Amino acid sequence: xxxxGHIIELSxxxxxxxxFPALAGLDLEVAKxxxxxxxxxxxxxxxxxxxxxxGLLPLHTGSGVVLGKDLANRDERRELRRQAGLLAxxxxxxxxxxxxxxxxFWAKANRSDLSTIEPVLDRLGLDGRLRTVKAxxxxxxxxxxxxxxxxxxxxxxxxxxxxxxxxxxxxxxDAVDSLxxxxxxxxxxxxxxxxxxxxxxxxxxxxxxxxxxxxxxTPASEQSESSVEATEPVAVEEPPSLxxxxxxxxxxxxxxxxxxVNSSTTSETTxxxxxxxxxxxxxxxxxxxxxEQTKEPKRVIGATNxxxxxxxxxxxxxDDLFADLLAAERPPSLxxxxxxxxxxxxxDDPAKETP
Amino acid sequence: MTDxxxxxxxxxxxxxxxxTGTGSKVTKVLGVAALVAIGLQLLFGxxxxxxxxxxxxxxxxxxxxxxxxxxxYLGFGITLVASIIYLRKGSQFWDLVAGSAAEIAVLFxxxxxxTGAVWGKPTWGVYWQWDPRLxxxxxxxVMYLGYLxxxxxxxxxxxxxxxxxxxxIVSFLNVIIVHYSVDWWRGLHQQATFGVDTKLDGLMLFSFxxxxxxxxVVFAWLLxxxxxxxxxxxxxxxxxxxxxxxxxxxxxxxxxxxGAIS
Amino acid sequence: MNGWNFxxxxxxxxxxxxxxxxxxxxxxxxxxxxxxxxxRRRFLG
Amino acid sequence: MIRDAVLxxxxxxxxxxxxxxxxxxxxxxxxxxxxxxxxxxxxxLKVVGAERSVLEQVAPGLFWLAVLFAAIMALxxxxxxxxxxGKLDALQMAGIDPAGVFLGKTAAVALQIFLLxxxxxxxxxxxxxxxxxxxxxxxxxxxxxxAAIAAAGTLYAAVTxxxxxxxxxxxxxxxxxxxxxxxxxxxxxxxxxxxxTSDGTPWLLLIAVFTLLFxxxxxxxxxxxxxxx
Numbered sequence: 080x081x082x083x084g085h086i087i088e089l090s091x092x093x094x095x096x097x098x099f100p101a102l103a104g105l106d107l108e109v110a111k112x113x114x115x116x117x118x119x120x121x122x123x124x125x126x127x128x129x130x131x132x133x134g135l136l137p138l139h140t141g142s143g144v145v146l147g148k149d150l151a152n153r154d155e156r157r158e159l160r161r162q163a164g165l166l167a168x169x170x171x172x173x174x175x176x177x178x179x180x181x182x183x184f185w186a187k188a189n190r191s192d193l194s195t196i197e198p199v200l201d202r203l204g205l206d207g208r209l210r211t212v213k214a215x216x217x218x219x220x221x222x223x224x225x226x227x228x229x230x231x232x233x234x235x236x237x238x239x240x241x242x243x244x245x246x247x248x249x250x251x252x253d254a255v256d257s258l259x260x261x262x263x264x265x266x267x268x269x270x271x272x273x274x275x276x277x278x279x280x281x282x283x284x285x286x287x288x289x290x291x292x293x294x295x296x297t298p299a300s301e302q303s304e305s306s307v308e309a310t311e312p313v314a315v316e317e318p319p320s321l322x323x324x325x326x327x328x329x330x331x332x333x334x335x336x337x338x339x340v341n342s343s344t345t346s347e348t349t350x351x352x353x354x355x356x357x358x359x360x361x362x363x364x365x366x367x368x369x370x371e372q373t374k375e376p377k378r379v380i381g382a383t384n385x386x387x388x389x390x391x392x393x394x395x396x397x398d399d400l401f402a403d404l405l406a407a408e409r410p411p412s413l414x415x416x417x418x419x420x421x422x423x424x425x426x427d428d429p430a431k432e433t434p
Numbered sequence: 435m436t437d438x439x440x441x442x443x444x445x446x447x448x449x450x451x452x453x454t455g456t457g458s459k460v461t462k463v464l465g466v467a468a469l470v471a472i473g474l475q476l477l478f479g480x481x482x483x484x485x486x487x488x489x490x491x492x493x494x495x496x497x498x499x500x501x502x503x504x505x506x507y508l509g510f511g512i513t514l515v516a517s518i519i520y521l522r523k524g525s526q527f528w529d530l531v532a533g534s535a536a537e538i539a540v541l542f543x544x545x546x547x548x549t550g551a552v553w554g555k556p557t558w559g560v561y562w563q564w565d566p567r568l569x570x571x572x573x574x575x576v577m578y579l580g581y582l583x584x585x586x587x588x589x590x591x592x593x594x595x596x597x598x599x600x601x602x603i604v605s606f607l608n609v610i611i612v613h614y615s616v617d618w619w620r621g622l623h624q625q626a627t628f629g630v631d632t633k634l635d636g637l638m639l640f641s642f643x644x645x646x647x648x649x650x651v652v653f654a655w656l657l658x659x660x661x662x663x664x665x666x667x668x669x670x671x672x673x674x675x676x677x678x679x680x681x682x683x684x685x686x687x688x689x690x691x692x693g694a695i696s
Numbered sequence: 697m698n699g700w701n702f703x704x705x706x707x708x709x710x711x712x713x714x715x716x717x718x719x720x721x722x723x724x725x726x727x728x729x730x731x732x733x734x735x736r737r738r739f740l741g
Numbered sequence: 742m743i744r745d746a747v748l749x750x751x752x753x754x755x756x757x758x759x760x761x762x763x764x765x766x767x768x769x770x771x772x773x774x775x776x777x778x779x780x781x782x783x784x785x786l787k788v789v790g791a792e793r794s795v796l797e798q799v800a801p802g803l804f805w806l807a808v809l810f811a812a813i814m815a816l817x818x819x820x821x822x823x824x825x826x827g828k829l830d831a832l833q834m835a836g837i838d839p840a841g842v843f844l845g846k847t848a849a850v851a852l853q854i855f856l857l858x859x860x861x862x863x864x865x866x867x868x869x870x871x872x873x874x875x876x877x878x879x880x881x882x883x884x885x886x887x888a889a890i891a892a893a894g895t896l897y898a899a900v901t902x903x904x905x906x907x908x909x910x911x912x913x914x915x916x917x918x919x920x921x922x923x924x925x926x927x928x929x930x931x932x933x934x935x936x937x938t939s940d941g942t943p944w945l946l947l948i949a950v951f952t953l954l955f956x957x958x959x960x961x962x963x964x965x966x967x968x969x970x
Contacts, residue, residue, distance in 0.1 A: 093679065095590075095675070096590075097590060097591075098591075098671060098674065098675060098678065099678060099682075100675060100678050100679045100682045101682075103679050103682040103683045103686075104679070104683065123685075133834065134834075135830055135833065135834070137592065139675075153524075153968075157833075157836070160833055160834045160836060161834065161835070161836035163834065165830075165834060167827055167830070168827075169826045169827025169828075169830070169831075170826060170827075171826060171827055171828050171830070171831035172826060173752070173756060173822065173828070174825070174826070175756045175759055175760050175822070176752070176755060176756060176759065180752075180755060184748065184752050185831070185835065187748050188745070188748060188831075188832065188835040188837050189834075189835045189836075190835075190836075213759075233834075290685060290686045291682050291683050291684065291685030291686030292682045292683065292685075292686070293683060293686050295686060455722060455725045455726045455729055456721070456722070456725035456726075456729070472711070476707075476711075479707075480703070480707070489699070490699050491699040491700045491702075491703055492699030492702055492703060494699075494703045494707075495699075495702065495703055495706045495707075498706065498707060498710050499706075502710065521962075521965060538717075541713065541714075541717055544713070545709070545710045545713060548706065548709050548710070549706040549709070549710060552702050552705050552706040552709070553702065553706065555702055556699040556702050573917050573920050576913070576917045577914075577917045577918060579913070580910070580913050580914040580917065583910055583913065583914075584900060584901070584910070584914070587901070587904045587906065587910070588904055588905055588906065589903060589904055593903075593968065596965045596966070596968065597899075597900045597965075597966055599965070600896075600900065600958075600962045600965055600966055601900055601914075603958070603962075604896065604918075604955075604958055604962075605918075607954055607958070608918050608921075608954075611921045611947070611950065611951055611954070612917075612920050612921055614921075614947065615920065615921035615924045615925060615947055616920075616921075616924070618943065618944075618947070619924050619928070652714065656717070656718065656721065659718075659721050659722065659725060660721055662725060663721055663724050663725045663728060666725060666728035666729055666732060666737070667728060669732055669736045669737070670728060670731055670732060670736075672736075673731075673732060673733075673736055
């Protein structure tokens, strides 16, 4: 398997839904830290692309590597599934259970820390009153928020968001956008399919057009409104330009780079964090099986109330995503629910002391 | 029987190009052999061999009834082996072998049940007797009908094949348990089984073995053809997929975007 | 006891059944192979 | 694996607790079954010279039939929960051990079937009223049979999960497979009531072998069954 430092590398990928080639020879390369906005008409293959990247679909022909996992290999796809986060049209919720029961179940199933979900729920505006309601009594938007919170708490290295803005109100959409920006700042890579073109382009570092199960010519990279500039937008056709991206080039063969970039950092800090990262820590993480990683959520959440600009105790960037997501200031648009403390799932959660 | 299996394997994997249909040199030879064997089976079963003392002419059903059930077991056995290999290797070939063998075996199972019932009338006076063999064979028949139904489920082809393979394994193991349970169950009531009291002379035994050979050859011949039909269906699916791929790619330019396909 | 009628019924079911199934398989194979180009017809290409 | 099994089982039971489908729908269906058997075989029906009425004699078999039909419904329900709204995908993404899912679902269903058996058993006893011989044999039979039905049923329910024809196909698949269990449970129960107790032991062994086989295969094969691609 060839590692080029790309998080996603699809070449002539064909994926089937039954006997229908939903993806008909798709080429896509995504570098770490990119936010790709996948646009295209209904039935273009956007959702299938996301499912493929989540490891849920096998490749029919062509080749594909996501997070260093070969999509042609069943076992590697299984590993990929654990590391990817998918927000699909389905919400994965048990209608018969309350929101809190759903969250608890999935947090345990995902082996993610319960306390990490709590603050995200807050940020997504799912306050205490809602949490005892059964999932079937929720609105589509509320269901979406819940499954987004569950997805985020998996601390995925790659965020695959299928219409993340759908069914959400303004505040919800803002929350999604700011979460995306922060996630990228801390080392995640995002693929989002959205019909809310203006909004999606605002967070995206690159726009990709899917139609007929393939990528159309990529328009010039859109400069995003965000301050997140983890990597330079890279054109699909020129992977060599990646070499200029320090965070990626510093770590050949390791798609998941260490160190994180704060939303306000410049490319210089990126450089710093990247060079400091191949520490002993890196070796241990590499050597450990995904099983160990998931079974021991040893990271202390919210331990970093200190300024995020200091990636010194080089904890894993994506794993620490949470601490920093939570420590970060909330966007004003979410003041309504951010101001009040809500019933919490677990009380020993230092991350809740948000500034 | 192992020889036949080896031959099937060889034939399936090296089968040549055919103009139309599913025949080839080997199947032609096998087909002629099958026809000759069936001819002999009919000749001996219905003409040369005589009536039996207790059962009279009805004993002739024995020469098709028992070979049918043995052939059915052979087929289900092949399904078991092919299913195991499929789960290990994941190659389409073994999935198709498993399905083909099961379908033919179900057919022979139906022959067994029918001839069993028809035989029961003159010997027992009833068409259906809660005979252990007849009962467990019926359960096996229904179980494999279920297997064939799973092979036609409305699921992704690969998912369906994998589930069918699991079923192909479990069903065979369960056949063994059903066999014992029904044996014990009827054992309590001391029912007369087929063949008890029956004295087969040399010619009768010969007719029986002839039937066994004939059905095995027929089975092998059918299996090759049935497999090739599945194979053609599979190929047709792939060919349609190629067309669909071209169509799908053509959609790519309809969108308002200016770009050409990269 | 004469069982000829049962024997005839049993034998005809079996051999007519075999014949029908065989005819079905052969015909199906012919129709399918006509829909495919020759290079697709190799059994295990 | 055990941890995942417990998680799944608890979740399933919680769902049952909040919806009460087994309690409020499946259980009455089972009792209705028993009633219908009573109508079909008149309680006055008696073979000449026999001590007991026909109904009383066949009561063990009728009880297990009612359990079997009720269990089929519980099993269908168990997988309907999982198949909706992409949850099979989510379970795979969570990286839960498939063997754990199998054991968890089996355990949850077993508990519900056990509940059905207790209530249906009391009902059958009241309705058909045979005198009890060996309570020990009866309890063991019920426990082993519960495990057998739950394990085989869960495996077969997974085979049809996600299909539109699952409601019709699942019983066709499971019922013939459970033939040995029905035979064994009926005869062992019969022995528990009318004796001799030793008649029941081989049947218990048979059902135990059956259970072990299906638990083993289920744990090994569930990964292949759940994979949706």
